[in-house]
Amino acid sequence: MSHSIEFQHIGKTFPGVRALNDINFKAESGKVMALLGENGAGKSTLLKIMSGDLPAYDGTILLDEKPITFDSPYHAITAGISVIYQERQVIPELSVMENLFVGELPTNRFGFVDKAKLREETSRIIDDFEVPFKPDDIVGGLSIANQQMIEIMKAYRRDPKVIAFDEPTAPLAESEIGILFKLILRLKDQGKTILYVSHRLSEIFEIADEIVVLKDGELAKTFKTTETDENELVRTMVGREIGDTYSTLERNGKFGDILLEVDNIVTPYVNNISFTLRKGEILGLAGLVGAGRTEVARAIFGADPVLSGEIRIEGKPVKFQKPKHAIDAGIALCPEDRKEQGLVLYRNITDNTCMPVFDKLTTGVFLDPAKETRLADEAVRKYSIKTPTTDKLVVELSGGNQQKVILGRWTSDEVTPKLLILDEPTKGIDVGTKAEIYQMICDFAKQGMGVILVSSELIEVINLADTIVVMCGGRVTGRLPRKEATEENVLALAMKTDAGEKM
């Protein structure tokens, strides 16, 4: 059956922000329509309108040629629209099957939940998705990638007419991206209408038939994928050429003394990890998802226990019992999962930039509001955080702008760490801002800071890091200077499971 969704004159205003203005386009049956645009361009807002999450908006939505209004998410779902949000909505305490059917659990004739039926239907969906978990597994215990897969399964099982994905691949590894793309192709064949938001242009070219570019809440242009290229898309999105981000970087040429020595450490998650980092050096941790890179970062930061081995900062052994001790010693960590570890969503931008560094913002014993304001203003300016004021709640920022708040915390003149650990710093960040963040990372190094960079975008690590340490299965499998690092040899080390006890 043929389906379509059409947007006519859609507009949406938040206090101080015109998030969408006069948006007109139609997405057809059996096609993938990509939505592209910078952080804060209005992509998620449009999806939230069609999911019934934002009932007050201007304009009209037509589903299968007929005007439709949504009073609630439930209404949109029953009309046949499923939206997979940018931020995960799973309930960690519940099992996989309960999450998939939440609100619509099958009951038996006595009115009790029919567990057998629930389990059977969930197994069927799990088979379709080729995922490695079971209906009874508790969702909170699964990896973030698998939690994201559950989010997608939840939308899929409702057999919607229209299905929208908001940056579905940000938390996924290559293998899961493969599964997702196969699934999207199947949905296309079934005649579904698919909307797809991503900042990864390569994905757009792989999966999308048509592309709508939003800029500052307006529809900038619509393209057929076969009739455009990356440069044109970036130009339309950002309003200027970006060129080769890496070759134009101003790097630090000289390194100082040794800043960090990780000497044969063992934690509950990683084994015999050793490397050194000099002042002014960027060290990239490369590896596949699950290799243990985040766990190494957490151990250095005092977030996971070090069972044996030693960490030394400027030659002195340190034993951090908790992150606070690491922060006091001049270490900063921008975590991978902004929702769980990074931000307090219902506090404003100022509080969120200042919170972990309150100690550094006092004058005498009191918190100095002027310093707080300076820090928050600087973060907004440096990273072009899209917001009318620093009083805005973080929950009201777009996904990419939330990520920028985390970066802003650690990179102001008020708070200069010695060692900056960045775990997936560009996740959800648009192409234009990515280039700025790369330069910012090089600037930290130039100031003499040590930087540890974890990123699943291999190309990012290879081009930014002075030294690349490759991990696989919780161990270090190799170490390469940038000059020698290619995607092939880093990948080979990332898949080398037979590494010895010690390198």
Ligand SMILES: Nc1ncnc2c1ncn2[C@@H]1O[C@H](COP(=O)(O)OP(=O)(O)OP(=O)(O)O)[C@@H](O)[C@H]1O
């Ligand atoms: N609940 C809200 N309250 C106030 N402002 C909001 C709210 N939700 C979104 N906005 C604002 O609307 C604008 C568009 O945000 P939106 O989340 O749609 O951006 P996006 O294109 O999805 O960006 P990203 O790529 O960063 O996810 C932003 O300026 C954002 O701060």
Ligand SMILES: [Mg+2]
């Ligand atoms: Mg968004």
